[in-house]
Amino acid sequence: MSSDYNPLPYYHSWPGHSTQRAEIDEENPGPVMSGQDFFHRFSEISLTDHILRSHGFLLETYTDILVIRYGIDEEKEKNNEAFFRETYNNYLENVKKGTSATRCCFRLEKIFEHAFSNELNVYYCRSLVSIICADLLEKEGEYTKAWSLLLCHQYESHILTELLTYEVEVVLKREKSRKYGSQSYSRYDNLKSYFIEFLYSKAPKEGWQSQTSAAGYLAQHVLDSHNKSDKTAIYRTDLEEVNTKLKSWLRNDPKCRNAYQANSIKR
Numbered sequence: 001m002s003s004d005y006n007p008l009p010y011y012h013s014w015p016g017h018s019t020q021r022a023e024i025d026e027e028n029p030g031p032v033m034s035g036q037d038f039f040h041r042f043s044e045i046s047l048t049d050h051i052l053r054s055h056g057f058l059l060e061t062y063t064d065i066l067v068i069r070y071g072i073d074e075e076k077e078k079n080n081e082a083f084f085r086e087t088y089n090n091y092l093e094n095v096k097k098g099t100s101a102t103r104c105c106f107r108l109e110k111i112f113e114h115a116f117s118n119e120l121n122v123y124y125c126r127s128l129v130s131i132i133c134a135d136l137l138e139k140e141g142e143y144t145k146a147w148s149l150l151l152c153h154q155y156e157s158h159i160l161t162e163l164l165t166y167e168v169e170v171v172l173k174r175e176k177s178r179k180y181g182s183q184s185y186s187r188y189d190n191l192k193s194y195f196i197e198f199l200y201s202k203a204p205k206e207g208w209q210s211q212t213s214a215a216g217y218l219a220q221h222v223l224d225s226h227n228k229s230d231k232t233a234i235y236r237t238d239l240e241e242v243n244t245k246l247k248s249w250l251r252n253d254p255k256c257r258n259a260y261q262a263n264s265i266k267r
Helices: 038-043 047-070 074-096 103-109 118-139 144-181 189-201 212-228 241-252 254-262
Strands: 011-013 032-036
Touching: 032 038, 047 074, 047 118, 047 144, 047 241, 074 103, 074 118, 103 118, 118 144, 144 254, 189 212, 189 241, 189 254, 212 241, 241 254
Parallel strands: none
Antiparallel strands: 011 032
C-alpha cells in the first residue's frame, strides 16, 4: 500500500445553517457546508512536524512563563529562547553519546527550576526529554520508537498544560492584585471570553494562519461585543487597545493559546 494512501474521508459536511455537529437531512439537505475533516488533516501531519510542533510548544511554555513571572524584556526573551535551544541541542547530544535519558531529565530539572514550581518542573522536563528522545530516534530512522516517545510527550504535556494553566492564573492574580487590586484583574474578563469564543466560531475553514492575523481579524468583533454589553458602562476601550490585548493573550494566556492552536493551520 502506498504511503500516500489515506483511508480516512477527506471532507466533513454539515447543514449550512447550523454547526459542524449537526447531521444533514438526507431527504431535504438544503445548503451544505464542507471542509477538510479534522481527523484527516491531523493524520497527515508527519512525525517530523509533530516533533517540531512539540519542540515549539515547550519553547513557548518556557519563555512565556518567564515573561509572566518576571516581566522580562524583549532582549532577555531572545536570550532565553537561545538558552532553551542550546540546552535542547546539548542534551540531545548527551543522550546520543550514552547518557541515560533519565539522568538527563534529573539534570534538566535543576536547570529549569528557576522557571517552574516543583511539580510543574518535573512534568516539563519529562515532556522535554520525551521529545529529545523522539527527535534522536527519528534522526536515526527508528520511527516506531519515535512515535512511542511522542505519545509519552503527549501524556506528559496534557498534565503539564493543566498545571501550567493553574500556575499562570496564580501568578497573574497575585501580580494583578498587588498592582491594581482584584477589580482591575477582572476588568477585561469579558473581552477574553469573547475572544476565546470567536477563535472557535469565526476561524477560517483552513484554520488561523498566524496569531497576528487572528488578533487583527477578531479585534473589531470583540470590541463590537463589548460595546453592546453592560461592561461598556464600567470601562471603555478602543480598537487599538483590544488588538494589543488579543496579541498579548495569544502569547501569555494558556486558554487563548489553546483555543488558537486548536483552530490554526496544522503545518
